[in-house]
Amino acid sequence: MTGLLETTAERRARRNRRPASDDRPAWMGRQxxxxxxxxxxxxxxxxLAVIVPFVAVVMTSLAPQRDISARGGLVLFTSDPSLAAYRAVLSGGVVTRALSxxxxxxxxxxxxxLACTIMLAYALSRPGSLLHxxxxxxxxFTLLFNPGMIPMYLIVKQLGLIDNLxxxxxxxxxxxFNVIVMRSFFLELPGELTESAxxxxxxxxxxxxxVVLPLSKAVVAVVGLFYAVAYWNAFFSALLYLPSPEKWPLQLVLRTFVVNQTPLGTDELSAATESLPPQASIQMAILVMSVIPILIIYPFIQKHFSKGLLIGAVKG
Amino acid sequence: MDALSRRTLLKGLSAAAVAGAAGSALGCSAKTTTGTSGRIGADILPTFAQAGNAEPALKSASPLGMSGYFEYPPNPVASVSKPPLSGGQISALTYTFDPVAPGKSDNPLWQEVDKRLGGKLDITYAPAADYAQRFATTVAGGDLPDVVSIYGSVQQLPALLKAKFTDLTEYLSGDAVKDYPNLAGLSTDAWRKTVYGNALWGVPIARVPIPSVAWIRADLVAGTGLPAQPKDIGEFKALLKGLTNERKSRWACGDPGSTLTMIAASLGIPGSWSEDGGKFTSNIELEQYEKALADTRELADAGVFHPDGLVASNNQRNDWFTNGTTPIVFGGYAGWSKYEMWGAEVPGFKLGSLPMFGYDAASKPVHPRGSAAQAFTAVTQADPDRVREVLRVLDWLAAPFGSSEYLLRNFGIEGQTFRFEGKDPIVNSRGQNLRLVPFGYVAGPTLAIYDPGRRDVAQARFDYQEAALPILAPDPTQGLYSETDAAKGLQLGKDLTDTRNGILAGRAPVSSWKAAVTKWRNGGGDKIRAEFEQAFSEAGPK
Incomplete structure (x- = not known):
């Protein structure tokens, strides 16, 4: 690690002092x-393995049918880019509403x-709290057993939450799972801190x-990201609990473009068929659109994210 | 799930599919024009009467067929004289294949439909792929809307219909359907899909039962000296082998499974099941089926199929077809104009179709049969006046091509969502969004062949239909229900598909098919057979 901290001048000076043939460890030597x-x-x-697929996704979303047919699927370069797929998806205002x-x-x-998880995890991390x-x-128990679709639906219905966001x-x-992650983090904070408080x-x-939260920014960021991604990606609960399509979140609306049209192929001539740009472009445009928000947020919490994952790694 | 079983699920192409058992009772292909299943529901089916008065340019010889129009009929008039509702409200749950439509408050087209209905039509819907879950939870939750689409495989369907929905026999059976003239225009075969326990349970979403077509790139075949319209299996094999040129990365076809289906049909193998004196036989048990399998394996060994053919998606296969990698593709009959659209930018692209051929001079070929109804719309239990009101709304929605109701539902409001170019209504981009409301899956007319500005396409579609309808494969299971089929049919079909793919991929010998069939019989095939046989004998004339 020292190599990263010293300046170029210092490094040059060090090299001059110590000839390459000396007995310093191999990882410090010149490669x-x-x-x-x-x-x-x-x-x-x-x-390239990371970037090429992404380029393919963006390029395909811009490509006309001619290029997609010629390539038989994904396109790496198109000479005739158009925003038709984005226009098709965004027209009509349904997608923008779903985005909000x-x-x-x-x-x-x-x-x-986050509020509920922090409070629950904190309470469970304190020895001797009520009904701990x-x-x-x-x-x-909820980690092991899932209630299943219909019981969940009935509960949601009895609570009067159908068609409610x-x-x-x-x-x-x-x-x-998130509670467990956070609780283990709280348990690792030195007890002396809370005692002195x-x-x-x-x-x-x-x-x-x-005391606890300022020391736990990393885990809060990680768990927050887990929750945010889960909420962002959820479509199934909306499908079941929200009869009005006006209330559907982005992922479910986008799903109607992808799922409905993909297997359909040529089996049914739907009303949308004639008006939509190539299916592959639409799918890729949707992919780009659903990834962008995460891409925007990610840089801001990335440092917490890697820190949070590494926490505890060297503590045994 | 591969394309084959997917299609089986989607539209009941079990007739053509290897998975004789894979179709649900709803989805199982059906027999109409002649023969075996005529007795199912014979005494209760609604009397057919042509709906609408638009004179078609091409008139189908079969009541199942679509009429063809070269232009939109001038001066459309309302098919229903007075609004079906008087200020009331109707709620519906249905599926859709389209993206989400703008909600009613932002949708003048929908508002106009409400206005002409004389009340409110509220539709909630789910993507077709997710409809089963939505349906299951809605039924479990207990408060059903006025009408509910019955789409896809539903377990315990007859019991469910009895418990929650209205027996529509007294409202629609025989001449009673004349109160709803547009519903009377739906084909008898489509109605047969709504029969359970000798009663009518809904209004069908009618479709022409032609599931798939063997499309061919006529421009690529022309000039090769190959038989573009094979007369028997020899010429068919010669065509496939002649089109293949591995060095140029060209294979004749990307879909071995559907090729097998076509060869089986050339041998005259009836739909998923055949019936003889009350005894049912699945197509996969027949010796000819194994013969078709052996022929397809021979073609596979000759390398005529795209190396990724067995695992490709249909979208991929369509791309291969458009760019000429595989000059033959099996695709939906409804996709005619889609292929034309995709090929529009390919120089020289010319779409053709392979008509059905007989295996040899002695065989009588059939055309694979799809379902005459994609789904049906059941009416929740209510008092008779309410049921009649609901049926009047469905009748309004089923207004045929050429009526003013149809124009509104499909094209919208002149000036706002479409304008006439010559005689044809052309939808603008706003209209393309607004018209995505799934009215047509709540109730709709028999479809029409209408390709504005493409007289040649309309004519070709019509000609294919007229050639295919008279030789559709029979299917005696229409109107019969098997609980085992509804519950286990898909899984059983998938096992068979796996074995079939193993054989076509060269991993297993053709002789391994027999073992798979035995496994299918023991795993539930025999039980499905017994249930169909029992339902068949119960449905017969008393």
């Missing part, structure tokens, strides 16, 4: 050219989920907000 080249080549291949639904559900849902064991067991949030507001007269809520 032979072939190794550098091999490493560069390997990294290039790895980068998705944003609201994701934002409200993530905040609510049974609640923990019940939480774990809350039906996309409330049934999944707490995820047991207690001696200073802080109550549990104060300890949570002023």
């Amino acid at each position: 032979p050219h072939w190794a550098t080249a091999a490493r560069g080549g390997l990294l290039t291949v790895a980068c 639904v998705s944003v609201v559900v994701t934002a409200v849902g993530t905040v609510l989920s 064991k049974p609640i923990l067991l019940m939480t774990l 809350a039906a996309l949030i409330l049934p999944v507001v707490v995820n047991a 207690k001696i200073d007269g802080a109550g549990e809520l104060r300890i949570l907000t002023s």
Whole structure:
């Protein structure tokens, strides 16, 4: 790691002091050219493996039918790009409305989920809190057994949530896995910190907000990302609980473009057929559109994300 | 799931598919024009009476067939004289193959439909692929809308219909259907799909029962000296082998499974099941089927199929067809204008179709049969006046091609969503969105052949239909219900498809088919047979 911290001038000075033939460890020595080249080549291949599919997706979304037919699927370069696929998907206002639904559900849902998960995980991480064991067991139980589609539907219906956006949030507001992740993180915080806060007269809520949470930004970011992605991607609950298509989130609306038209092929001449650009372009345009929001958010929380995943890695 | 079983599920092409058992009772292909199944529901089916008064340019000889129009009939008039509702409301649950339509508040087309109905038509819908889940939860939840689409395989369907929906026999049977003239225009075969336990349970979404067509790139065959219209299996094989040129990355076809179906049909193998004196036999049990399998394997060994043919998606196969990689593709009859559209930018592209041929001079070929009804719309239990009101709305929605109702539902409002170019209504981009409301899956007329500005396409579609309808494969299971089929048919069909693909891929010998059939029989095939036989004998004349 030292190599990263020192400046070029320092490194040059160090090299001058110590001839290459000395007995320093191998990883500090100068690499032979072939190794550098091999490493560069390997990294290039790895980068291409990530970038080429993405380019193909973007290019196909812009390509006309002629190019798609000629390539028999994905297109890497089109000389005649057009935004027809995006225009087709965005026209009519249905997709834009769905986008706002998705944003609201994701934002409200993530905040609510984080609040509930933090409080539950904190309570479960405190030794001796009320009904600590049974609640923990019940939480774990939901990891093993899923209620199934129809019982869930009946509960949601009895709660009067059908055709209500809350039906996309409330049934999944707490995820047991995320609770476990967060609880283990809280358990690893040194007990001395909370004890000293207690001696200073802080109550549990104060300890949570002023001591525990500031130390837990990484795990909150990770769990928040998990929740946000889950809310963003959810379409099935909307399919079941929201009869009005005006309330459908983005993913379900986009699904009607992809799922409905794909297997359909030539089996049914649907009303949309004549008006839509090539199916492959539409699919790829949809892919691009559903990835963009995540791409926008990701850089801001990426540092927390990698930190959060590595936390505990060296603690045994 | 591969294309074959998918299609089986989607439209009941079990007749053609290897999976004789794969179709649901709803989806199983059906026999109409002549013969065996005439007795199912014979005494209750609605009397057919041509709906609408638009004179077609091409008139089908079969009541199942679509009429052809070269231009939209001038001066469309309403087929229903007075609005079916008087201020009331009708709710519907249905499926759709289209993207989401703008909601009613943003949709003047839908508002206009409401206005002409004289009330409110509220439709909730799910993508067709997800409809089963939506249907199951809605039924479990208990509060059903006024009309519900019965689409795809539904377990315990007869019991469900009895418990929740209206027996429509007294409203629609025989001449009673004349109160609803547009519904009377739906084919008898389509109605037969709504018969369970000798009663009518819904209004069918009628379709021409031609499932798939062997399309051919006429421009690529022309000039090769190959037989473009093979007369027997020898010429068919010669055509496939002659079109293949592996060095130029060209294979005759990308779909071995459908090729097998075509060869089986050339041998005259009836639909998924055949019936003789009350005894049922599945097509896969027949010796000829194995013969067709051996012929297809021979073609596979000769390398006429695209190497990825068995695993390709239909979209991929269509792309191969358009760019000339495979000059033959099996695709839906409804896709005629789609292929023309895709090929429009390919220089020289000329679409043709392979007519059905007989295996040899002695065999009588059949055309694979699809379902005469894609789904049907059941009416939730209600008092008789309400049922009549609901049926009047369905009748309005089923207004035929050429009527003013049809013009509104499919093209919208003149000036706002479409304008006439010559005599043809041309929809603008706003209209293309607004008209995506799935009215047509709640109730609709028999479709029409109408390709504005493409007289040649309309004529070709019509000619193919007229040649195919008289030789459709018979299917005696129409109007019969087998619970085992509804519950296990898909899985059983999938196992058979796997074995079939193994044989066509060269992994297993043709002789392994017999073992797969035995497994199918023991796994549920025999039970399905017994259930069909029992239903058949119960449905017979008393």
